[in-house]
Amino acid sequence: MSLEMVSAVSNSSLLQPGFSLLNFGGHVFFFGQKGWPKRSCPTGVFLLDVKQYELKMKPAFFSKDSCYLPPLRYPALCTLRSDAKADEYQYIIHGGKTPNNDLSDKIYFMSLVSKTSKKMTFQCIEKDLGGDVPEARYGHTINVVHSRGKSMSVLFGGRSYTPLAQRTTEKWNSVVDCLPSVFLIDFEFGCCTSYILPELQDGLSFHVSVARDDTIYILGGHSLQNNTRSPNLYKLKIDLPLGSPAVTCTILPGGISVSSAIVTQISDTEFVLVGGYHSDNQKRLVCNTLVLEDSKIEIVECVSPEWTPDIKHCRMWFGCDMGKGSVLLGIPGANKQLVPDANYFYILRCKGAEEDKEEESITQICSQTSSEDPGDSTPFEDSEEFCFSAEANSFDVDDDDTYNEDDEEDESETGYWITCCASCNVDINTWVPFYSTELNKPAMILCSSGAGHWVHAQCMDLSETMLLRLSEANVKYFCNQHIDLNKGLQTPQKVVCLKKQPMKPLRKKKTMKLPTPTKKSFLRRLFE
Numbered sequence: 361m362s363l364e365m366v367s368a369v370s371n372s373s374l375l376q377p378g379f380s381l382l383n384f385g386g387h388v389f390f391f392g393q394k395g396w397p398k399r400s401c402p403t404g405v406f407l408l409d410v411k412q413y414e415l416k417m418k419p420a421f422f423s424k425d426s427c428y429l430p431p432l433r434y435p436a437l438c439t440l441r442s443d444a445k446a447d448e449y450q451y452i453i454h455g456g457k458t459p460n461n462d463l464s465d466k467i468y469f470m471s472l473v474s475k476t477s478k479k480m481t482f483q484c485i486e487k488d489l490g491g492d493v494p495e496a497r498y499g500h501t502i503n504v505v506h507s508r509g510k511s512m513s514v515l516f517g518g519r520s521y522t523p524l525a526q527r528t529t530e531k532w533n534s535v536v537d538c539l540p541s542v543f544l545i546d547f548e549f550g551c552c553t554s555y556i557l558p559e560l561q562d563g564l565s566f567h568v569s570v571a572r573d574d575t576i577y578i579l580g581g582h583s584l585q586n587n588t589r590s591p592n593l594y595k596l597k598i599d600l601p602l603g604s605p606a607v608t609c610t611i612l613p614g615g616i617s618v619s620s621a622i623v624t625q626i627s628d629t630e631f632v633l634v635g636g637y638h639s640d641n642q643k644r645l646v647c648n649t650l651v652l653e654d655s656k657i658e659i660v661e662c663v664s665p666e667w668t669p670d671i672k673h674c675r676m677w678f679g680c681d682m683g684k685g686s687v688l689l690g691i692p693g694a695n696k697q698l699v700p701d702a703n704y705f706y707i708l709r710c711k712g713a714e715e716d717k718e719e720e721s722i723t724q725i726c727s728q729t730s731s732e733d734p735g736d737s738t739p740f741e742d743s744e745e746f747c748f749s750a751e752a753n754s755f756d757v758d759d760d761d762t763y764n765e766d767d768e769e770d771e772s773e774t775g776y777w778i779t780c781c782a783s784c785n786v787d788i789n790t791w792v793p794f795y796s797t798e799l800n801k802p803a804m805i806l807c808s809s810g811a812g813h814w815v816h817a818q819c820m821d822l823s824e825t826m827l828l829r830l831s832e833a834n835v836k837y838f839c840n841q842h843i844d845l846n847k848g849l850q851t852p853q854k855v856v857c858l859k860k861q862p863m864k865p866l867r868k869k870k871t872m873k874l875p876t877p878t879k880k881s882f883l884r885r886l887f888e
Contacts, residue, residue, distance in 0.1 A: 361647070361665040366415060366705040374417070375690060375703060377676075378433030381408070382451055383683030384472045387480070389420060392433045395789045396459050402800055404431040407480055408682075418480075423473055426484040432456030432464055434498040436515065438571075440469070440547075441504075452504075452513060455497045459789055461533070463496035463520060467545075487547060492554035494543050495520055499565035507574035507600040514576055514598060515543040517564045519584065537563025537584045542596065544605055559609040564590060566620045570631060572652045574598050580636065582619035589638070591617040593657070614659055618644050620678075624710055626685040629653050632662065632710040634687050635677060643677060647710075665708060685711035776801040780815040781841060794818045795827065805830060809842035 379392040388408040397404040401419035409416045422429070435456030439449045450471035456464050467487045474481035500518025504511055519535045527534075540560035545552045567581025567590075578594040593615030599606040621636030621644070631650040638644050645667055651658040671677065671691055679689035686709050693702040777788040786802050795803050795817070803817040805827070817827050820840055830837055 361663065362709045363665040363667070364707045364709070365668065366707055375705070376433070377678040377690075378457065379680060380432075380435060380437055380453075381680045381682050381688065382437075382470070385475075386684065387475075388682050389480070390417060391431070391453075392435070392456070393431045394433065394459060395431075396791065397431060397800070399800060403429065403482070405429075405482065420480045420482060423481055423483045426482065427468070427486045429453075429468055429470070429484045430458050430464070432458065435464075436500045436502040436518070438502050438504055438513075440511075440513070452502055454494075454502055454515065455500060455518065457498050460792070463498060465494065465496035487550065489545065489550055489552045491552045492543065493552055494541075494554075495538065497538050500538070501567065501569040501578075503569050503571035503576050505571055505574050505576060505598045505600075507598060510600040512598065512600060512605065513545040513547065514571070514596065515545060516540075516569065516578065516596075517567055517581065519563075519565045535584070537565060539563060542607055542609075544598070544607065553605075555607045557607065557609040559594065559611055562586060562590070568618075568621050568623050568633065570623060570650060570652065570657075572629075573655075574600070575655055577650075577652070577657050579633075580616055580618040580621060589617040589619050591615045593659075595657075612657070616648065616659065622679055622681055622687050623650070624681040624683070624685055624687050626711045632685070633659075634708060634710070635679060635689065641675065643674075645672070668706075670704060671706070682707070685709065776804060778814070780804075780813075780819055781839065784816060784819050786816050786819065795824050797824075797828075803827060805837055807839040807842060808836040809838055813839075815839045 374393050375390070376394040378394070379390060382389040382391060382405075390406040390408055391404065393404055403420055403422050405420040405422075406417035407420055409418055432453065433456055436454045437451055440452050441449045450469050453468040453470060454464075454466070458464060467489065469485045469487060471483050472480065473483045494515055497518035497520045500516060502513055502515045504513050517540070518538045520538050522531065522534050522536050539556075540563050541554040541556055542560070543552055543554050562583045562585060564578070564581030564583060568579045570577050570579070574597060576596040576598070578596065581590050582588075583590065593612040595610040595612050597608045597610070599608075616633070617638065618633075618636040622634045623631050624634065625631050629652050631652070633648040633650060636644045645664060647662050647664045649660045649662045651660070671689075674691045677689060677691045679687055682688050686707060689706045689708055690703045691706075693704055777786070778784075780786070791802060797803060804814045805817050805820070805822070807813050807815055822830075
């Protein structure tokens, strides 16, 4: 084994506990960032490009017929092939936490449909299930088994929020172990069936499951109810005859009491178990080799790498399988760092240089990365590019199309994610669309006070009708803070003039015409 330190150059906060890595044809893709994706990569899926001692993250794209895939942390995922010996495969993603800490109960199929030197395009499809549909959860596992020419997915374990009927004000968001039911999922017919086995008494989460042919081995895991890490080794055997499936469970000796361990495959029948915890405050620095042959498993302790002092003395660690016998490990950074939630990263290679050639295998692997989630209370700073300095083998990927965040505005300062007023409640980590015209950023409107400044339409309590009217009309708008100061300048509302009826002209009064006096009558009156 070899351990290579990866020195983060900047923006390492994108990789937080709970992320997942997908391996398509030797290319590793990152999925499951903590915050909502930015406009530079709306899919939230990045290619990890290891080249010339640097590790960069390049945005990946979705096809037009893809569904929306939210960033999910601590999901269950595994590969699905059409048959045991097929070369092409796709990933199954179930459950996990959204950036709002909501739990997902959806199942997604993700496949690579187009690959060029500068662009990777995925297709993501949501699957609907009927029958005993598993509830929303995280920290669980999913595997695919093959029996009698058929294949099915097996889901087990995890945690979920306390049911609504049992919640209290003090423990509203508390989590509990899911029931120890085994779910068999037939994606061909879209049905799901649950099984309760007497050997599985306690719920488990953040365990390790390894599948081969028709058998699944479940190792370790943490139980919230008992606050213990199970030392049992469970063997699930699934038989798929023409009728109903048969599921049996056997408890085997030689288990390991561990949670949040990582499994990576180094050969067709050999795996390496890395990391995890003995207890809440004690990491497991011992590595083991798992050998699966002839429907049995053999667990042997192997030589561990030379752990650095930082790894030995840190309280927690996290990571994920990169494929090809490599694991990406992370530990919290020092408090004196400029970025408070920055982490240090290492690449652990469990295969020798002569064994670095990738081997196609029918074995499925599923493991969880960390039972600790300190990031829930840590401010998250999103990033579009993640650049490292590392000694690693390179992938044949052109880096001309790498996103550079210096080419864009800093949205946290001058864009959509500003604090527009004292009562502003728009946050990049918790925002959801409010208006029908919004997609991945909040609607804003310009206040004409002074030099002008932008405010969120939602914070101004604007209705959607009023927002559309203001955007179409050429009028000045003043926010709630400046409307009283600018009443004289505010554009008055258009008043509909009432038509006045014309007044009738006044009738002229009739005057009596006096007879014009003659000269005779005038002289008569004069002498009288």
